[in-house]
Amino acid sequence: MTGQRTASWLLAAALAAAVVLLLLLGYAEGSRSAGLRIGVVLNELEGSLTITFVVPGGPAGRAGFQAGDVVLAVNGEPVHSSQDYDRVAKRFQPRQPISYVVQRGGKTFPVTVVPGVPLEVWPFVGDVLASLAYLALALLVLAQPRQDQRTRLLFAFSAAVALELALPTMPVVGRQAIVTFANVAFYVLSALQFSLELHLVSVLPEQPEWLQRRSYLVPALYTVGLSLAVILALLYTCDFHSWPFATGDTSRLRAGILNTLMPLWAVLVIAVLTRTALTHPEPSGRHRAGLVLLGNTPWAVFIFATTAFNLLERPWPAWMEAVQPFVLLAFPTAVFLAIFRYQLFDIEFVVRKSLIYATVTGTLLLAFYAAVGVGSVLFSQFVGGGASLWVVAIATLILGLLFTPVRQRVQGIVDRRFFPERHAMRQRLTSLAADLASLGKLSLMGKHLVAELRGIFQLDSVTLLVADPKSGILLTLATTKTDLDENFGLSFLLSPDDAGVQMLRRTNRAIAAATLIEQSASLAQRLSGFEVEVMVPVTSRGTVIGLLLLGPKVSGARYSAEEMELLNLFAHHVASVLENARLFASATFDSLTGLLRREAVLDLLERELQRAIRYDRPLTIGMADLDYFKEVNDRFGHLVGDTLLNRVAQSLQSGLRSTDAVGRYGGEEFLLVLPETDLTGARAVAEKVRSTVERISIPVGKNGVIQVTVSIGLATLRPEQRKAAVSVTELIAEADRELFRAKANGRNRIEPAS
Template sequence: MAPPRPGPRSGRARCQDSRRDWVREGQCGAAFWGEGSAHCPATGVSRPRAKLHARGCMTAGRAGWRIAAAVVVVAVVVLNLVGYLEGSRSAGLRVGVVINELEAGLVVTRVAPGGPAERAGVAAGDVLLTVNGQPVRSNEDYDVVAKGFAPRRPITYVVQRGPRTLEIEIVPGVPMEWWPFLGEVLASLVFLVLAVVVAAQPRHDLRTRLLFLFSAAVAVELALPSMPMVGRQAVTTLATVGFYLLSGLEFALELHLVLMLPEPPAWLRRHRAVVPLLYAVGVGAGLVLAVLYLGDFHRWPVTTGDTSRLRGNIINTLLPVWAMLVIGLLAHRTLTHPEPSGRHRAGLVLLGNTPWAIFIFATSLLNVLGRSWPNWLHVAQPFILLAFPVAVFLAIYRYQLFDIEFVVRKSLVYTTLTGALLLVFYASVGAGSVLFSQYVGGGASMWVVAGATLLLGLLFTPLRQAVQSVIDRRIFPERYAMRQRLIALAADLASLGKLSLMGNHLVEQLREIFRLESTTLLVADPTSGILLTLATTKTDLDENFGLSFLLSPDDEGVKMLRRANRAVAAAPLIQRSASLAQRLTGFGVEVMVPVTSRGSVIGLLLLGPKVSGERFSAEELDLLNLFAHHVASVLENARLFASATYDSLTGLLRREAILDLLERELQRATRYGRPLTIGMADLDHFKEINDRFGHLVGDALLNRVAQSLQSGLRSTDAVGRYGGEEFLLVLPETDLGGARAVAEKVRAMVEGITVPAGRGHTPPVTVSIGLAAVEAGTSKGPRSATALIAAADQQLFRAKERGRNRVEPSA
């Protein structure tokens, strides 16, 4: 994209004569077209504003890109400041005329309506003879005199008008062109923001490098002083030469960037000469234009005669071709790309380039026809440029253009919206009250205005909420849908009742909503505060701790989470806690979300990486924080309720609960003559493991064994923690033979458990089980729960005596 500048940077417009076309637009204050126009009516040539995009060093690291971005920021700020200072200085020295160096001498060809020259009596066709007593026969002569101009100090022109010689006194000074200047500043800052966003990315490929250099160069070019500068010949020369060179580079570099969007086509790899050809054409054209300009203005011997018409023809040919190629390539990718996301990316960039292309076609046509640009077109030009960065930002945000991450935070949009509504509100009240008071006088006017103000105040909040809702659905549809699903999930949890069902449902839904590889929920024990695994979607439990994942409330990482009270990436937590680092790394955790209640961590969400490999956005983390806040009370109530029935460490039934169940099953077996078997299971050498490796490892072992016991039993069976490392198994409708098979299965599962204990140690885990039964249809066997437990406990003692890691049924 290379939209034309509001005026030639050299401070000279181009008008054709048989000898030369020098148009004085700056040094003498001859800024008729420089005061809002880039078009010379004699040549039909306009200077385009181009966008630079250079390849740069393809091996530069992230720090190098950040340094480059910092340099660009400084350059844009300094250039904008220089533009303001020079623009305001030169405005006080301009008189509002356009002069040409013709055969008759320096001829006034245009006079700005209402300007100082017109007010003093200068007319088109006057031949300038002297300025402040100094003869002027060429542009160079005028440059020397113009350096002595001062704001508001009269200038004496001696002009020849037909047969008469007139002496005219002119007081220089015209208003500064604020709208074009502010528009260019705004456009340069927006492109600068785009460049900084791209430079801040952790990964760079050719496409992101091109986009960074392109955006940075546009920002710098838009910041270059574009208003006529009086007495600054060297600066104007450098700006003009730079313009031509950058225009040539940008022709090639933007087409190169478009060819890479959304990814390089296959034919580009087969025809490798295309890209070098683009650079050869673009750079060659830029060099030719620069040499022709220097030859004209500085009388270089490489050119003869006037070249302004040739330069105008080159520009008026290059820009439309450039625009057609850009639009054509983007349109083709938009219509033919196989992936919807690719079509959307190309379509958005096409949409951003379309205003610029229309602008190029329209202004080039005006130039060829020799027509002047309307003044509104000069004011609108920098705002037309904003379509491109806005489209790129949308492509980045909605479709991850070039895999760039950029988050448009809803809080920023809402703040902007509220500010706009407030401006509309106060403008309506202020303007409305003035207009109404003009037509309705007296006290009635005051009451009507007060009533209207009150009505607007009452409507402000509903209107803001309605517009925010529209913004959520239209601008943030994915976030809106995600938030609605999280709200529904939080509402569904309470209806599930049991804590275990809540946990399983929560982790499965979170994994689906955010498309994660794994999700785990830890819940704190109400007594000890130790965080225990409640539910997980991990499948490789044996290799990565599985359900034995425990965290102490005194862990430094947990303390950091409690203080932060928000979602935190796993990386900084790993640096704070060695034990947590081991667990997080093994469990594949990328983000941890604390669930807090009354200042305590009652739960912890461990979120694995996304399946797509994308990072969590800031907006997603905010949604997770909000979700954790909503489910905290639900989990807290369920946790407290479950603590009365279930053991907090193992998640199994507490001793009282399993004994109550045993009493009920025993009464049913006795009444209906059905079989019932119980088992007493005890971990072997648990005390030694606890003493050697610590209570956290011991607790993890108990938790893991409990889950293995529970998963090894049938749906009709029950297991509870009887005390310490002892577990009670209740197997209804099961005789001693069937119970022995179930117990052997459970024993084998426990034997396969591995719980890393640090420093490469993995203690062996085995269990001994004693069985006792009530036989079906007989009076044999114990008839009370106490007797049945005693019998099973006796068989457990026998299993211990016979070497442990075995099942001993009663005789």
């Protein structure tokens, strides 16, 4: 991870340095050339240097130049090509007369021109702003803690556009190498943007299945882009340098390729985004695609307009030149809106943190190199001048070795000093994940986890659901809600096939509850009473084994992007702990009710029976069965029935004493084990359980309510049974007979009644 961060910082520094250097080069050459320009466009046509365009009102126009004039000599030196003209132009002096010999209509005559045009500042300023905007976007994307295919593509595309806009665009006189570099780089970067943008919009908001099935499309896309770049660059170098082979004028061919490529590019991008905006199954996906489509539309309109002017061989209007950089700004603006609207990144936090890191790191570097400089000077005075080179080399090596640990240490200090809340939150989450395994039981883990998360994030409520290992149904393990009796109901018993659960499984990331509610009406019903704002999946090997349901913050603030990322990391860390505890608990406890499984409660009863017989102690058991439970299943479905069983199990546990035990015997039947309890005491405990179950009320639909009752049959260990060493089976059979009598006598009662 540290190596990746260092590489990201180095990449960011290299990109920023390249953009700044290109902008400075363009300004320096544009300023120098402004005093040397005469306002013409020269092209090599039929072996001669021909003026193809004269700027109206420019120095050449005032001197009498016309389109079609052939330049024969400049300042007394014959010229036949652009290379010849550039060789002479290197000796031009700003605003000093230049002598030309031109040929027009078979006649040859001299023309004197005084060069010099105003510096085109505002177009350059527009390019600078657009280039810096794309550079800022690229650096912002690179600074994100989570890097996936989309963020990498967005960074690469933004970096390519930033470099393209930083290329020298103002006319350069006398330095063909700079012009060649700028044009070749333009072709390469434009072709790269063609491939990157199409790839990027095709994976927004995520990679579609059709692209996954056709894996050859992406390499083919980049192959096309690279081929176009090579073709255009070769045509240009052949045109101006006769390399690698001589050709005629290729400007029309190059213009034709660009006039075909640019509209095709725009059409493809708009088509992909339109398709996603119309057909994506998730509303948030459609909204994001629509927002990016909106940001690309001005650029597409501009491309179509400029292509039309080019095909008609008409110059662009001056206003189009002026608005071009601002049209290009529409796309990063749309991306920034998408960031704020959908919380892809936390801009405020990234900017503040990046500024602090940059300031601290820059200060350390300056201090280090200042010390190196002073040391090398002092060293050279005593040892010799050449020895200072060794000082610099050794210091650079030391810097390379120490930079990463020193910077990591500085970042830790910054986190603690400037962002203590974030640092403390990260530390508490790390400790919580490490402490869970020591609690042993799954129920204890759940209670501790929800209580700690509520305190760490200062939330109104936290609920943890855990999936049944067999059915996959998500059941409540622990919650901090205080109104469970009022709100539990259907809210926290979810099918693994629910559309919202499936979306969480696919993304494997924390998602706002509002987005998930759009996917599933049943999920919306279950969450309606709990004000859940964020749901975090806990997955193991691609399966959802748990869900964290987080309520709103007490302060009313929204969840930041970094908090969402911390929740994702926390869920990843605790997944294995919860999975192991879940599998262990499934062997002992019933996953639906949380009570002891049939085998476990029978083992416990066997031990208690042997103890009671050996030490002549009282023991009573009870068989409890829900009344008319089959009708509930048939009328409302098994999901409602499972919810009812879960609530009854909670009531059974709450009605028993700490020394008692209860297990699920089968279906809607439960076995109560009451050690040290005679029949009279057992009847009191059973009555408490019966009345507690009778008060259960579960909402169904909008206004419906389900209530349930329970019948209980008791069997106590009698003296003669102790002597005969009665078995568990015989004791249960007696309790079953009493349960049958309770059913026959009207249900919702206890037998024996007295």
